[in-house]
Amino acid sequence: MTPGPALLFQLDLRTLLLMSVAMSGGMSMVMYSLHRSFRGEVRGLNRWSLGLLCVVAGGVSFALNGQLPGVWPGKAALLAANAFLFWGVGLSMLGTQEFFGRRPSWGLFHGIWLVGMLLTAWWMLVQPHLGARIAAFSLAAFIFYSVQSWLAWREGVRHFSYCFFAVLVTAQALTVLARMFTALTVDAVTEDVLVNGALVNVFMALASFMTLMLAVAFLMMAMRRLQGILEERSTHDPLTGVLNRRGFDIFYNKQRVQLGRDGRPLSLMSIDLDHFKAINDRYGHVVGDRVLVQIANIISQALRESDYVARFGGEEFVVLLPDAEVPRAMMVAERIREALRTGWDDQLPPCTVSIGIGTHLSREETLDGLMDRTDAALYRAKENGRDRVELAAAP
Numbered sequence: 001m002t003p004g005p006a007l008l009f010q011l012d013l014r015t016l017l018l019m020s021v022a023m024s025g026g027m028s029m030v031m032y033s034l035h036r037s038f039r040g041e042v043r044g045l046n047r048w049s050l051g052l053l054c055v056v057a058g059g060v061s062f063a064l065n066g067q068l069p070g071v072w073p074g075k076a077a078l079l080a081a082n083a084f085l086f087w088g089v090g091l092s093m094l095g096t097q098e099f100f101g102r103r104p105s106w107g108l109f110h111g112i113w114l115v116g117m118l119l120t121a122w123w124m125l126v127q128p129h130l131g132a133r134i135a136a137f138s139l140a141a142f143i144f145y146s147v148q149s150w151l152a153w154r155e156g157v158r159h160f161s162y163c164f165f166a167v168l169v170t171a172q173a174l175t176v177l178a179r180m181f182t183a184l185t186v187d188a189v190t191e192d193v194l195v196n197g198a199l200v201n202v203f204m205a206l207a208s209f210m211t212l213m214l215a216v217a218f219l220m221m222a223m224r225r226l227q228g229i230l231e232e233r234s235t236h237d238p239l240t241g242v243l244n245r246r247g248f249d250i251f252y253n254k255q256r257v258q259l260g261r262d263g264r265p266l267s268l269m270s271i272d273l274d275h276f277k278a279i280n281d282r283y284g285h286v287v288g289d290r291v292l293v294q295i296a297n298i299i300s301q302a303l304r305e306s307d308y309v310a311r312f313g314g315e316e317f318v319v320l321l322p323d324a325e326v327p328r329a330m331m332v333a334e335r336i337r338e339a340l341r342t343g344w345d346d347q348l349p350p351c352t353v354s355i356g357i358g359t360h361l362s363r364e365e366t367l368d369g370l371m372d373r374t375d376a377a378l379y380r381a382k383e384n385g386r387d388r389v390e391l392a393a394a395p
């Protein structure tokens with residue numbers, strides 16, 4: 001027999017709960033395994049993972065309530081379910097706070113849990129009132145979700161995953177707020193939330209769905225953050241923080257296309273520390289590393305925002321100067337040499353650099369071609385006594 005249209009939309013709450021509990025458990029495992037792999041890079045995943053486990057425990061306790069014989073075991077299961085759900089939603093707040101680099105609000109978390117549980121116990125054991133209990137839980141959830149919503153809108157970057165999370169968590173905050181008002185205004189007819197009733201149905205379905213969607217959105221944000229970190233690592237030098245060869249190539253290619261289209265010039269500077277081996281030998285590699293960081297800072301400060309500096313390994317730096325011809329490149333080179341004399345950290349051994357400068361002279365010249373000419377100028381600077389600037393010869 002084919003089901004009529006009315007049957008298509010009937011929800012079996014117990015099945016729905018079981019499915020979303022199982023999915024929350026799976027999601028918790030995904031979050032935990034991501035946390036194990038990237039705990040230093042993405043924070044908050046462990047709290048979210050534990051929060052979802054609490055949702056699982058809460059769901060199981062709710063399901064047990066209807067199955068246990070006697071009144072008290074049932075009430076104990078309901079109390080446990082509430083305790084786990086308070087923890088679950090609260091932990092998601094702590095996780096989101098950590099994700100956005102905030103200190104987790106432990107005081108708020110414990111305070112709301114304690115007050116919430118006292119009120120739940122009161123309205124369950126002393127003066128039974130289902131509506132008041134649901135309203136108390138909804139208010140607690142509203143506070144936990146509002147904190148996350150505020151953070152997501154304030155701290156989130158402009159990317160789909162962050163917007164998605166912000167929209168969902170705001171919708172969730174508004175949903176639990178609506179739940180609070182309906183719990184207080186519409187008569188609560190049954191103690192058992194698993195018994196089908198229109199309002200209970202709608203809110204239970206929405207809560208299960210939103211819990212999962214929020215977890216998905218949080219995972220999407222975590223993946224986006226990870227993507228940014230990996231991109232940064234693959235294009236930047238870990239010691240000095242400036243571009244590496246790969247990062248440099250990306251920026252060079254972009255600039256070359258853009259400048260070539262407008263017929264504008266592009267210059268390159270090869271900068272090499274003088275007698276760096278002697279510094280390493282005399283003061284050790286740690287001091288040598290600090291010298292490299294200091295040089296990278298000094299070069300970066302001497303540049304415009306549109307210029308790029310890269311470390312090509314060892315003690316060689318390359319600077320890309322878009323829209324610059326030889327006179328400006330010379331000016332920048334002299335500014336760097338001057339900063340080495342006047343702005344140097346006294347705690348480090350003094351340093352000088354040799355610099356080779358080259359400018360693309362034709363549209364056909366490749367990066368390798370220009371680099372060869374600039375390097376030749378750099379070697380000439382070394383041969384001519386170091387601590388000086390030399391211009392590249394024409395190809």
Ligand SMILES: Nc1nc2c(ncn2[C@@H]2O[C@H](COP(=O)(O)OP(=O)(O)OP(=O)(O)O)[C@@H](O)[C@H]2O)c(=O)[nH]1
Nearest residue numbers: 272273274275276277278280285288289313314315
């Ligand atoms: N501390 C430190 N040293 C490095 C690093 N990479 C390369 N070096 C050292 O840089 C030194 C480069 O030595 P050389 O190529 O002889 O160059 P130099 O002593 O500066 O001599 P000139 O360039 O001719 O003035 C070597 O001692 C390398 O061990 C690094 O990441 N950290």
